[in-house]
Amino acid sequence: xxxxxxxxxxxxxxxxxxxxxxxxxASGWAVMVSEFMLQQTPVVRVLPVWEQWMQRWPRPxxxxxxxxxxxxxxxxxxxxxxxxxxxHAAAVEITTEHNGMVPxxxxxxxxxxxxGDYTAAAIACFAFDKxxxxxxxxxxxxxxxxxxxxxxxxPSPRASEFARARQVQPEDHEAAVTWNISVxxxxxxxxxxRSPKCSQCPVFAHCAWVAAGQPAPHxxxxxxxxxxxxxxxxxxxxxxxxxxxxxxxxxVFLADLxxxxxxxxxxxxxxxxxxxxxxxxxxxxLADGLAASGDExxxxxx
DNA sequence: AATTCGTGGGA
DNA sequence: TTCCCAAGAAT
Numbered sequence: 001x002x003x004x005x006x007x008x009x010x011x012x013x014x015x016x017x018x019x020x021x022x023x024x025x026a027s028g029w030a031v032m033v034s035e036f037m038l039q040q041t042p043v044v045r046v047l048p049v050w051e052q053w054m055q056r057w058p059r060p061x062x063x064x065x066x067x068x069x070x071x072x073x074x075x076x077x078x079x080x081x082x083x084x085x086x087x088h089a090a091a092v093e094i095t096t097e098h099n100g101m102v103p104x105x106x107x108x109x110x111x112x113x114x115x116g117d118y119t120a121a122a123i124a125c126f127a128f129d130k131x132x133x134x135x136x137x138x139x140x141x142x143x144x145x146x147x148x149x150x151x152x153x154x155p156s157p158r159a160s161e162f163a164r165a166r167q168v169q170p171e172d173h174e175a176a177v178t179w180n181i182s183v184x185x186x187x188x189x190x191x192x193x194r195s196p197k198c199s200q201c202p203v204f205a206h207c208a209w210v211a212a213g214q215p216a217p218h219x220x221x222x223x224x225x226x227x228x229x230x231x232x233x234x235x236x237x238x239x240x241x242x243x244x245x246x247x248x249x250x251x252v253f254l255a256d257l258x259x260x261x262x263x264x265x266x267x268x269x270x271x272x273x274x275x276x277x278x279x280x281x282x283x284x285x286l287a288d289g290l291a292a293s294g295d296e297x298x299x300x301x302x
Numbered sequence: 303a304a305t306t307c308g309t310g311g312g313a
Numbered sequence: 314t315t316c317c318c319a320a321g322a323a324t
C-alpha cells in the first residue's frame with residue numbers, strides 16, 4: 001500500500017494540471033467557489049466563469065452584499081443554477097456567522113447550504129490541508145478498479161466505499177492530503193470512465209481490475225433523459241430570465257405567443273413543450289426560489 | 303433509497 | 314445523430 005501511495009502522489013506532482021484554485025495563494029473562498037462550480041460540471045467550462053466570479057467577488061462578503069439575481073446571472077450556463085443560489089446563501093452565512101471567514105472544519109463546512117459530504121471534505125483538504133477522506137466520482141472509480149477489481153463503482157455511493165477510502169488513506173498527514181487530490185486527478189486524467197489510459201497509469205502493475213482481465217461493468221448505467229423533460233423547460237425559462245433586463249409576462253412562458261423578435265426568447269421558441277408542462281416548470285422554479293413574481297411579471301429573485 | 307436538478311463537448 | 318457523463322446536494 002505504501003508503494004501505491006508513493007507512485008500516485010509522485011505521478012500527481014509530475015502530471016497535475018495547473019488550475020487557479022490550486023495555486024499556493026488560493027483562498028478558502030477561491031477553493032469553495034471552484035468546488036460549487038465543479039459539482040457535475042467539467043473543469044474546462046468552470047475555468048472562465050470562476051475567473052470572472054473571483055474577480056468580481058474576491059471575498060464571501062462581496063457576494064453576500066449583492067442580490068441572488070446577480071449570482072444566478074454570473075453563473076451563466078454552468079447548469080444547475082440552484083448551486084448559484086446556494087453559494088450565495090453560503091456566502092451570506094459565512095459573512096454573518098463566521099466573520100467572513102470560510103470555515104476550516106468539515107463539520108462547519110457541512111452545515112453550509114450546498115455543501116455535502118464531498119464538498120466539505122474537499123474544501124477542508126484542498127484549502128486548509130486537513131487529511132480528510134475525500135470521495136468523489138473520480139476517486140470512487142479509481143478505487144473500484146485499483147482495489148475492487150471492478151470496471152465501475154456502484155451506481156450510487158455506498159458506505160462501504162467510504163470505509164475503503166478511509167482504509168487505504170496514507171497515515172502520514174501530508175501524504176494523506178496529497179493522496180486525496182492525486183487520486184482524484186488520476187481519475188480525471190488517466191483512469192477515466194470511458195477508455196481509460198492504462199498505459200499511462202502509475203499503478204497499472206497494482207491494479208486489481210487489470211489483474212482480473214479488465215472485466216466489463218456488471219451493470220449498464222441508465223442515461224440521463226433530457227428532451228421533453230421539465231429540466232429542459234426550466235433551463236429555457238432560466239435562460240430567458242438571465243438574458244433579460246426586465247420582468248417577463250408569465251403568459252410568454254406559458255403559451256406559444258408570437259413572442260417578440262427579441263432573441264432573448266429563442267430558448268423558449270425552440271421549445272416544444274405543452275402548456276401544462278410549462279406551468280409545472282415555472283411553478284417549480286418559483287417554488288425553488290430561482291424565479292420570483294414581481295409587479296410586472298417573472299423576474300430573477302432579489 | 304430513488305429522483306430531481308442544466309449544460310455542452312466528445313465518442 | 315444519439316448517447317454518455319462531468320470535483321454532488323437535497324429531498
